[in-house]
């Protein structure tokens with residue numbers, strides 16, 4: 273592990289984690305960042321093949337618990353985002369991307385850990401919205417965007 277700016281000056285501290293390949297060379301697998309310099313990591317970035325960002329995690333409120341996850345495809349494009357917007361330790365927002373574009377967004381508005389609000393996107397605009405009103409896991413109401 274290699275640390276940078278670890279002098280407690282409030283600047284971001286970055287820690288690199290490596291594994292040693294069979295040929296003896298080092299391969300980057302993770303980069304940890306302490307954004308506010310309090311000694312606790314707030315951003316975790318996971319790498320494949322020593323350079324390709326595979327996923328990253330953020331602790332938004334600096335309590336040591338991850339609140340946002342981003343996942344990337346082979347081209348480095350975002351494919352999925354998971355977030356705990358209410359900061360209660362339970363995911364309540366899911367976003368799915370295709371070719372870097374948002375195609376679906378799900379929200380847990382009731383706080384039971386299960387999505388009950390679904391947005392389907394096409395070409396950068398909401399196409400339809402589904403809502404599970406009674407929390408049984410199936411959509412009860414569909415709202416479709418008027419097409420002009």
Ligand SMILES: [Ca+2]
Nearest residue numbers: 306308310312
């Ligand atoms: Ca920190």
Ligand SMILES: [Ca+2]
Nearest residue numbers: 331333335337
């Ligand atoms: Ca947190």
Ligand SMILES: [Ca+2]
Nearest residue numbers: 358360362364
């Ligand atoms: Ca939550």
Ligand SMILES: [Ca+2]
Nearest residue numbers: 404406408410
């Ligand atoms: Ca329902």
